[in-house]
Each structure stands twice: as structure tokens, then as C-alpha cells.
Amino acid sequence: MTDITMIEAAAKRLKGHARRTPLLSSPFLDEIAGRRVFVKPECLQHTGSFKFRGAWSALSALDPAVRTKGVIAFSSGNHAQGVALAARMHGVPSVIVMPYDAPHLKIDNTRALGAEVVLYDRFGEDRDAIGETLSKERGLTLIKPYDEPLVIAGQGTTGLEIAEQAAHEGIDKADVIVCCGGGGLTSGIALALEARAPGLRARPAEPENFDDATRSLLSGNIETNASGNQSICDAIVTPSPGQITFPIMQRLCGPGIVATDEECLKTMALAFLRLKIILEPGGAIALASALFHQDEIKGDAVICVASGGNVDADVYQDALRKYGTPNPTDS
């Protein structure tokens, strides 16, 4: 099971391969949030999201004889790109099973990074069966997106950096809000903070109608989202927290925060204006929580993990058209 030793071992394997992202801030955002806001921009990570960390962690730990046959992953996009690049950098083949309706940019990038992309219908086909057939035929190793200790350890390296960077800013007590799908990033960061910055507490942020982690933390059981809902936060619309990630979150995380799609669009525009980084909707939800749900947060500082920036240009233009011109309430 993932622990601080595994996370630090992952950090050693990632050194020189993954990017150490900075901690950003803006007086304009502090004013909106009513406290100091720090943003960990994992959109600046290789492939535009934190997923490269977990993918590298898992691939670099494989037995070379196994790794050389290749890897397979299921992903709506960010995990796909992370695995594709990590495989290419290791010189091994990758197959990525992606839903037809994933953002074009994510599908195109995954292919351009050298992966073989197999598309399936999220509402009609069984992706696990597709994946199992391919794995058996070719001897591919499955890299799970979150419910895998080595992946959680890789994502946890983000938490090691946050612990150091927060100390440098003089912050020893604060919430660390994390964009949460299956909980790999949230649980990895929670484990790193427990060991290296016990005054910092991870909290999941989720979209409306996809608040499975938030409800699971409240009930104490793994809850599932109702089917049939939509959200622009494509990166984090997983049905429920993982079997491995949930117990970690239950032990270590503060309450979840739920933000709307519209709040995410507004946050994307504020990140354009104030931080000069590209956020995708799901990558904006932690910062959206800090900016627009300030009553649910305590303390004079908050840290938000901005998990990714792989957004299609048309969605991004929507955000700018609606919210890209600052008004007096924003500044």
C-alpha cells in the first residue's frame, strides 16, 4: 500500500523527468478569495497535467522485461497522455482505450505522443472487456488511472513539493484543495502532507452531480454518482472514489467542496487574467472552490492544486467570452 516511503521513492524516479511546478499567486485572487491563495499549476507538468507523475512512477517501477512488451491504459484523456509520453520516454509501446467523446485535443495529443488509440462508446461498450482482450493478446501491462499504489505514489510527489513550498511561504496550517476524480491525486497528496506537513490538510473538490467523494466522506461508504448527468469537467467525472484511494481519503482528508461548471468557467478566465496559465474545467475546480466557496474554508491561506490544462479551444473561448474581461467585482 502507498506510504511516504513509496512516495519518496517515486520522487527519486521522477527526478529529472517530471517537472517541479512552481507555486503561483496573485493579489487579485487573494482579494476575491478573502485570504491568500496559492496555486500549484500542474497544467505546466509534461503533457499538461499531473497524470505524467503517476504514469512515470508506475512505468519506471516495472520489470524491464515486462515493460518492454508495452502498457495499456483506459482514460478520457489526461492519464492517456501521461502514459503515452512516459511509455515513449521509456521506449516501449502503449495502447490507450479512450471514449469517443473525449476532447479532440486529448485524443490527438495521445496519438501524437506515439500511443495506439482505441476508441469505444462510453454508453454502449465494455471498455474493460476491450482492454482485457488486448492485454492478453499482446502481453501489455495495465496502468490503472488511480486505484494503483504506484500511481498514487507518483501523484503524491505533488504533495512533497507543496509541503516544501508552503514552508517556504511560511504556511504551516492550511487546506490544500485538490481536483478529485477517482482520488489518486487527492489521496497521494494527503499521504505526503501527513508525513511532511501535518498542518496542511487535503480536501477534494468536485463538480455538481459528480460529488461522489464528498458524499462518500460524509457517509463513510463509497458512494456512486447517478448516471445520465453531464459536466464540462471531463477530467474528473469518475463514478466513485477508488477501493484503494477512499480509505486513505477517509482517514486524512477534510470535507469535500462542490463547485458548478459556471464557477469553473469563471475560474478559467481568472487564471487567464491573473496567473497566465491555461486551466481546463476540471483543473480549475479546486481554485473555483477557494474563490467562490470561501465560507467552507478556514484560515488565512489556502493552497489549490490546478490539475490540468488540456481544454479544447472552443470551450476556452466560451470562458473568455463570458468572463474574460475583468469587472469591478473581480479586482
Add this chain to the structure above:
Amino acid sequence: MTDITMIEAAAKRLKGHARRTPLLSSPFLDEIAGRRVFVKPECLQHTGSFKFRGAWSALSALDPAVRTKGVIAFSSGNHAQGVALAARMHGVPSVIVMPYDAPHLKIDNTRALGAEVVLYDRFGEDRDAIGETLSKERGLTLIKPYDEPLVIAGQGTTGLEIAEQAAHEGIDKADVIVCCGGGGLTSGIALALEARAPGLRARPAEPENFDDATRSLLSGNIETNASGNQSICDAIVTPSPGQITFPIMQRLCGPGIVATDEECLKTMALAFLRLKIILEPGGAIALASALFHQDEIKGDAVICVASGGNVDADVYQDALRKYGTPNPTDS
């Protein structure tokens, strides 16, 4: 006159106040450029451009009794914001004289950062006379945008970071392309590289019709741009290189590179797609030079300084509408 000792002294004064920006890259950009491309994203600096470095350097070196009366600056935008924030962080007043037609975002931000903004007509009024009157009345110290040794020293700290980061990437010989207006950033970086990474060579990048530095380097004299031209690169449309910056550039810089507005828009979209950073047109021109003028560059690696990201949402949407969807030639 600015030298490496002044730059290193500025780096000490900036430590803990200015941000150390990372060095970014993308395999997609490497492919377009035909060599490894590294980007120093000064858009992630405080106030969204490198100008904060020079402003902080100058303000922090003032005699406190003088500084407390306040400072004044002339600027189309980025220097304005840098001076405004540096003044606010020092607890002193600032007055910024800006052209009416500067981007709204830059004017609004300068005001929101606590400066008193005085607008003037670039084509009718004498900004120097306006500034001189205000300075005399209130005892304000003028912070020049580039022809000032302490400002050049502050911008030069970017070059110290590049020297370290290039060594870390194993690059000991490469061109460092720098977005060039009056030459403060270019000459500061050139001085830092001369002392700390002599195999790296600074080269100015400029917009069509505003290629004064490029022509000055060719002729050996300070050349001036014809009046009446327009460019979307508002940050770097100065009329000529400075009296102090030009001799430094002449001694140390390689030939200039001239890129078109359209190449800048295309580069802004590529930075959206591949680096997840916001570039303004003038901030994109060094990377545009590396991507679209590769025949003018030698070596297997190139470093580009992306100087700022303060762009109005409508210009940014233009870039995305035209070039925001990748096509086969981009990847």
C-alpha cells in the same frame, strides 16, 4: 554601468520577492522548430511580465527617504504594472503615465495595483513634459523602462536563471532569443550570459516594421522605426534601442530576428496547446522566431524568453479562433 556584479546584487534584492520562473518545453514544439526548444515563461512572473524584476531592482535600491515620496513611470503597460506592484510592496505611491490606447487590461490592472494612472494621447501630447511637471510637483523619482542601469540589472536576473537552467539541461551552446523593445531585457540577459554561460548568446526578436534593434545591430548605429506603423505587439513597439542598452547589445548579441504579427498569433495558440501558458503578442515573438525562422538559427537547442502574458481576451480569442485547433502540420 550595469555589470555582472550589479546583476547579482539585484538578484539578492529580488530573492523572495520576484518569482523564479521554470524552463518549459514540449515535444510538439521541438518537432515544429526542428530542434529542442526551451521557453522561459516570464508571463508567470508577478504582474504577468519580466518588468517586475527591473522595477523591484530600481525601487529596492533607492534611498528610503527618496523612495517614500513615490515613483513615476511612463509605460504602455507591463512596466507600469511592474512599477505599481513594486511600489505597493514597498509601501510608497506610484504615478504611471500611459497612452490612451494601451490594452484595457493593462490600464485596469495598473490602477488596481494601487497606482495613479495619468492617460495621454501618444499622437498629440508630450509625455515627457507631463511626467516632468508631475515629478517636480511631488518629488517623484522617475523609473525608466529600459535605459537605466538598475533596471537592466533587474532584467538581467532572468539571464542568471537561464544560465543555471541551461546547465541543468546540459546545454552549453545555444542562442537565447529575447523579445526586444528598448533592449533592457535583451541587454541584461546578454550581460548575465557573458559572465555565467559564455556559450549562450542573446539575440533580439522584433515585430515587422519595429525592427530597430535588428537594423541597428546591422548598421552599427542606433536606427529608428518609421512612424505610422501598427503592430499587435504593443509591449515592444519602442522607436529605437536605448543609449545604454544598444552598446551592450552591439558588443554581445547575435543578429536580430524579425517575425510577423500572424506568426505571433500562431505562437500564442501553440503556447495554449503545448505549454499551457498565456502569451501576449509581444511576449510570443521570441518563440515565434524559433518556430518559424528556424533557418536563421543554428545548433540543436534554442532558448526563448517569453516576456509577458498581459493580453486582452478578444485578441487572445482571435489567436485561438484562427490557430487553436491543431492540424497535422503542427504535430
